[in-house]
Amino acid sequence: MALDAPDRRLIAYTLDRPLPPIMPAPVRRDWMDASPQGFAYRCLPLTIANSHGWVLLGESTFDAVWNGGDQPGDIEITVIGDAVSPPVSHFGAGILTFHVSALLRTPPGFNLWVSGPPNAPKDGIAPLSGVVETDWAPMTFTMNWRFTRPHHSVRFTAGEPVCFFFPVPRDLVMAMQPETRALAEDPALHAAHHGWRQSRNGFNAALKQAGSEAQAQGWQRHYHRGLAPTGESAVHGHATKVQARPFPS
Secondary structure, three states, X not given: OOOOOOOOOXXXXXXXXXOOOEEEOOOOOHHHHHOHHHHHHXXXXXXXXXXXOEEEEOOOEEEEXXXXXXXXXXXXXXXXXXXXXXXXXXXXXXXXXXXXXXEEEOOXXXXXXXXXXXXXXXXXXXXXXXXXXXXXXXXXXXXXXEEOOOOOOEEEOOOOEEEEEEEEEOXXXXXXXXXXXXXXXXXXXXXXXXXXXXXXXXXXXXXXXXXXXXXXXXXXXXXXXXXXXXOOEOOOXXXXXXXXXXXXX
């Protein structure tokens, strides 16, 4: 590491077993693949969020059912095939818990945002989110999902992402200074916004006209290209994809 270079290492320490399957988060989603002509992938904020970190893959296939009670025994877990790091019912309250069998360490001042894979809804159960101070804690963390209704069988398959995480500066939210202003106070932004709004309204109207240029284009690409409707480029840079680096095996 170069002298005085910022520390950007995300270290996964192995514990009493090899590193569990952790990989750069994928862009693709089944429901996005199934959208007409894959239109969901035109939404750049969605695709950036999908791959904005790493995923931990489950290692067992299992079915789980919650009977609606608040005790740990009120979740029944049935493993199908090999039981490799299956989840447990530890907390009660309809919460299913995956243990993360690695100790993750971020640079000083960085936390990990931990949740389920974004834009990947799962029927009957939802991921819980947490922010973990992984720059100092010698403890591992768990990934938890909570059932959204009782008596509904939920299946996780081996190789399915069960945990998603990415680093965030610890003081970022608290350091931000919220303000409220009238848009007219920034004439350039005011003009750019209204230019975009007129362009969008005109484009949407033209989509309904047979043989129009808008129908031929299908969708406006200004944001995807990092351009304002007037042609100005994004001032602070623009990304059309995020690709996390893999952990060495």
